[in-house]
Amino acid sequence: MNATAGEVPVIELRGVTRILQEAVPVTLVRDIDLSIRRGEFVSVTGPSGSGKSSLLYLLGLLDLPTKGHVFIDGEDTSGYSVDKLAEVRLAKLGFVFQFHFLLPEFTVLHNVTLPMQRLGRLDDDEIHARGMALLKDFEIDDQAKKRPDQLSGGQRQRVAVARALANDPAVILADEPTGNLDMRNSEIVQGIFADLAAKQGRTVIAVTHDKDFADAAPRNVHLVDGRIDSDTRR
Amino acid sequence: MFWRVSIGIAAAQLSYRRRQTIVSTLGVALGVGFFVATSALMSGSEQDMVRRLLDNAPHITIKDEFRAAAPQPVFMAFPEGAVTLSSTKPREYLRGIKNHGAKVEELSQQPGVIAEAALMGQAIVRYASKDASAGIAGIDPEKERFLTTIEDNMREGSLMRLKTSSQGMVIGRGMATRLGLGMDDLATVVSPTGLVRRMKVVGIFRTGNLLLDEGQAYMLIKDAQVLLDKPFIANRIRIKIADPDIAEDIAAQLEARWGYRTESWQEVNRDFLGLFVIRNVITYSIVGAIMAVASFGIFNIISTIVMEKRRDIAILMSMGFRAADIQWIFLVQGVFVGLIGMVLGWGIGLVLLQMLGSVEINVPGLMDTQRLPLAIGFFQFGIGGLFAVSSAVAAAWFPARKAAQVRPVDIIRGAT
Ligand SMILES: Nc1ncnc2c1ncn2[C@@H]1O[C@H](COP(=O)(O)OP(=O)(O)OP(=O)(O)O)[C@@H](O)[C@H]1O
Ligand SMILES: [Mg+2]
Numbered sequence: 001m002n003a004t005a006g007e008v009p010v011i012e013l014r015g016v017t018r019i020l021q022e023a024v025p026v027t028l029v030r031d032i033d034l035s036i037r038r039g040e041f042v043s044v045t046g047p048s049g050s051g052k053s054s055l056l057y058l059l060g061l062l063d064l065p066t067k068g069h070v071f072i073d074g075e076d077t078s079g080y081s082v083d084k085l086a087e088v089r090l091a092k093l094g095f096v097f098q099f100h101f102l103l104p105e106f107t108v109l110h111n112v113t114l115p116m117q118r119l120g121r122l123d124d125d126e127i128h129a130r131g132m133a134l135l136k137d138f139e140i141d142d143q144a145k146k147r148p149d150q151l152s153g154g155q156r157q158r159v160a161v162a163r164a165l166a167n168d169p170a171v172i173l174a175d176e177p178t179g180n181l182d183m184r185n186s187e188i189v190q191g192i193f194a195d196l197a198a199k200q201g202r203t204v205i206a207v208t209h210d211k212d213f214a215d216a217a218p219r220n221v222h223l224v225d226g227r228i229d230s231d232t233r234r
Numbered sequence: 235m236f237w238r239v240s241i242g243i244a245a246a247q248l249s250y251r252r253r254q255t256i257v258s259t260l261g262v263a264l265g266v267g268f269f270v271a272t273s274a275l276m277s278g279s280e281q282d283m284v285r286r287l288l289d290n291a292p293h294i295t296i297k298d299e300f301r302a303a304a305p306q307p308v309f310m311a312f313p314e315g316a317v318t319l320s321s322t323k324p325r326e327y328l329r330g331i332k333n334h335g336a337k338v339e340e341l342s343q344q345p346g347v348i349a350e351a352a353l354m355g356q357a358i359v360r361y362a363s364k365d366a367s368a369g370i371a372g373i374d375p376e377k378e379r380f381l382t383t384i385e386d387n388m389r390e391g392s393l394m395r396l397k398t399s400s401q402g403m404v405i406g407r408g409m410a411t412r413l414g415l416g417m418d419d420l421a422t423v424v425s426p427t428g429l430v431r432r433m434k435v436v437g438i439f440r441t442g443n444l445l446l447d448e449g450q451a452y453m454l455i456k457d458a459q460v461l462l463d464k465p466f467i468a469n470r471i472r473i474k475i476a477d478p479d480i481a482e483d484i485a486a487q488l489e490a491r492w493g494y495r496t497e498s499w500q501e502v503n504r505d506f507l508g509l510f511v512i513r514n515v516i517t518y519s520i521v522g523a524i525m526a527v528a529s530f531g532i533f534n535i536i537s538t539i540v541m542e543k544r545r546d547i548a549i550l551m552s553m554g555f556r557a558a559d560i561q562w563i564f565l566v567q568g569v570f571v572g573l574i575g576m577v578l579g580w581g582i583g584l585v586l587l588q589m590l591g592s593v594e595i596n597v598p599g600l601m602d603t604q605r606l607p608l609a610i611g612f613f614q615f616g617i618g619g620l621f622a623v624s625s626a627v628a629a630a631w632f633p634a635r636k637a638a639q640v641r642p643v644d645i646i647r648g649a650t
Binding site: 053054057060062063082083086087089090091093097101103104106114115117118119163167 | 238239242243246247249250545546549550551552553554555556557558559642643646647
């Protein structure tokens with residue numbers, strides 16, 4: 001653990017603008033300054049089309065800014081190669097999307113262990129054990145041998161969260177993780193995210209339409225038209 | 235480590251699409267199988283034909299000719315002079331190879347060499363008021379047995395009987411039928427200079443080669459010398475050597491030494507040997523075409539997987555897989571299909587060879603049934619396998635690159 005981790009933001013955007021160069025250029029987000037500290041639980045809200053997903057992709061190094069800089073652990077990522085960006089994503093970031101995006105050919109367990117196998121820090125037995133432990137955390141260890149299409153929507157989303165946590169990332173980025181779930185499953189997944197932040201000390205950034213989910217987070221960033229409209233802490 | 239991940243993903247994606255994978259693997263396998271079979275047949279028949287060529291004729295023939303006309307004496311006298319001479323005719327000389335006896339003697343000393351002095355000429359064979367023009371071959375029956383397969387192709391009588399009967403000759407079945415000649419009949423043989431002799435048929439052969447069967451008559455060289463009025467002359471030295479592959483070199487040496495035109499079997503059959511090259515080109519083109527079709531199959535399946543898997547590729551990349559990892563996943567799929575196709579293809583090739591090997595061919599006129607000549611070697615299997623794997627990798631290359639170029643954010647932006 002870095003002694004200065006408390007002071008240096010995990011992710012910081014400075015003057016970030018992202019313009020899609022289409023026939024008519026589309027501005028996704030504009031002049032964003034945003035600093036996220038280690039262990040923060042931030043909800044991102046805003047009307048449809050306000051740029052929430054776009055902001056999340058920039059925070060997660062999936063997309064690159066047209067203007068401005070993204071800092072990870074205080075380091076400017078502007079000059080990073082594609083491979084270096086992939087490496088940072090592999091080790092430090094975990095994504096959860098609205099659709100689970102699990103690989104249909106693989107078992108639930110294998111889906112969760114894939115990022116660990118790619119990273120290669122653990123041996124086979126450790127990977128298996130960690131995979132099973134993650135599934136157990138989300139009470140789906142009994143489904144380990146099944147394929148994703150044999151699971152319910154809520155179970156799949158829990159597998160996706162387990163996969164995002166596989167390499168023990170500092171930051172979890174989620175784009176409407178409960179958007180496709182019914183009330184009950186939605187509450188379960190919400191609870192998981194709250195625990196990730198509160199009990200495991202991870203940084204969680206979650207885009208959501210759900211008022212309850214947004215209110216559960218200590219900090220809320222509200223977007224309108226690609227700009228930060230309000231940034232409130234409770 | 236991540237190698238194993240790429241291979242694992244590749245295997246999972248292929249086995250998920252079992253039917254398509256099997257079809258494209260079978261495409262490769264058929265290509266390899268047919269290559270193995272046709273290649274074995276082609277090189278088998280090539281070896282067979284070369285063997286026939288070698289058995290039916292001497293390896294080297296020295297002729298009483300020169301490659302270039304002898305230079306005029308005036309040019310030899312004034313090599314530097316500005317001399318022109320028009321309307322000259324090369325000097326006539328008494329045809330025949332000088333000192334052929336000594337040359338044959340010397341050649342025969344070499345281990346594995348059989349040399350025979352022979353006199354070739356033309357004559358007309360006449361019987362019951364029918365004529366046939368014939369090439370006359372004055373030979374030594376003892377040596378002829380080793381030089382050509384005439385003795386093996388005798389249907390009646392034998393070449394050896396030339397030695398025991400006076401004025402005997404051996405003719406082909408075609409000529410015998412045309413003239414109505416049978417064994418021990420006396421035919422009239424007329425030479426170009428007008429000499430007429432009566433000769434007894436002591437043997438009838440049939441080689442299957444029309445030129446020989448209808449137009450060649452064998453006799454002792456001394457009978458030919460009398461008939462053609464060329465006493466003591468031989469105009470051919472016919473040679474068989476231990477290793478026919480070096481015939482060309484030896485022929486060149488002999489020609490350089492004695493000056494007489496000396497032809498190797500390769501030179502005589504140059505056109506024919508050129509045909510083998512063409513046949514090989516055809517074989518490889520056809521197999522190349524089969525493999526190209528198989529490659530399209532592989533290209534097709536992997537392109538389809540890449541198209542269908544864009545979302546999965548994007549998610550793998552968002553997780554932190556690099557472009558190179560993704561490219562490997564799809565290249566490995568090509569290698570899988572190529573390798574499995576190769577092994578299956580070897581199996582198919584073996585089955586095809588088994589089937590080809592059991593085909594029996596009955597050539598009319600030949601007593602014994604023939605089988606297809608097959609040359610089965612590691613060569614065909616190796617080349618076939620190389621074809622399979624390399625075309626599979628080439629076919630996978632383009633879709634794999636395409637997969638590596640996927641930008642995950644584009645896909646994810648579109649999907650959510
Ligand atoms: N591929 C694209 N081409 C053109 N415009 C796009 C594209 N993707 C997004 N946009 C536009 O960019 C803006 C921001 O989109 P984004 O997906 O970030 O919004 P969002 O806040 O996540 O919306 P939602 O709540 O519906 O998910 C929108 O106006 C959208 O129309
Ligand atoms: Mg969105």
